Amino acid sequence: MSVVGIFLKGNRAHIVTLEGTKKEHHFVDEEFKVLEFEKNPTQKDVAAALKKLQSHIDAHGVKKIILNRRITAGQMAGAAGTFLWEGVLLAASPLPLTFVHAATLRSTAKKHGDLKHSIPEELLGKTKAYDFAFEGLK
Numbered sequence: 001m002s003v004v005g006i007f008l009k010g011n012r013a014h015i016v017t018l019e020g021t022k023k024e025h026h027f028v029d030e031e032f033k034v035l036e037f038e039k040n041p042t043q044k045d046v047a048a049a050l051k052k053l054q055s056h057i058d059a060h061g062v063k064k065i066i067l068n069r070r071i072t073a074g075q076m077a078g079a080a081g082t083f084l085w086e087g088v089l090l091a092a093s094p095l096p097l098t099f100v101h102a103a104t105l106r107s108t109a110k111k112h113g114d115l116k117h118s119i120p121e122e123l124l125g126k127t128k129a130y131d132f133a134f135e136g137l138k
Contacts, residue, residue: 001019001020001021001061001063001064001137001138002017002018002019002028002060002061002062002063003017003018003019003062003063003064003065003066003133003136003137004016004017004056004057004062004064004065004066004133004136005017005018005066005067005128005129005130005131005132005133005134005135005136006065006066006067006068006089006129006132007067007068007128007129007132008067008068008082008085008086009082010082011036011037011038011039011082011084011085012034012035012036012037013034013035013036013049013085013089014033014034014128014129015032015033015034015035015056015129016033016129016130016132016133017029017032017056017060017062017133018130018133018134018136018137019060020137021137021138022112022115022134022137022138023115025134025137028060029056029059029060032052032056035049035052035053036049037049037084037085041084046088046092049088050088050092050094053094054094057094057095062095063095064095064096064098064136065089065093065095065096065097065098065136066097066098066099066100066132066133066135066136067089067097067098067099067100067132068099068100068101068102068128068132069086069099069100069101098136100132100135104135105128105131105132105135108131108134108135109131112134116130116134
């Protein structure tokens with residue numbers, strides 16, 4: 001089973017796709033790492049991003065999308081780009097979305113941290129997307 005983990009940050013959706021189980025998994029299509037909107041995206045920009053995501057899902061048999069829900073209050077509240085990404089995915093995601101809280105990631109890291117494989121160097125900035133994908137594995 002393939003799972004997409006998405007970490008929304010600003011106008012970017014950082015993406016990691018894992019296949020397998022928590023005990024035995026591997027990265028899928030490491031070239032597909034980020035979808036990004038310009039500051040003021042058009043309908044055409046949004047449609048192109050969704051088409052890329054759909055193509056990736058179809059090519060790899062993805063069954064789940066796991067992502068962070070943006071912070072809505074306080075100093076670290078989500079930016080406009082994050083708000084836009086969340087809305088686009090809620091409205092047009094080809095698969096059901098599962099939102100995971102940061103506290104859940106910390107709990108999983110304590111319980112199953114030893115099962116997380118060493119992350120390739122090129123994905124070091126994408127560790128949260130990896131964590132979300134790992135969360136969706138059985």
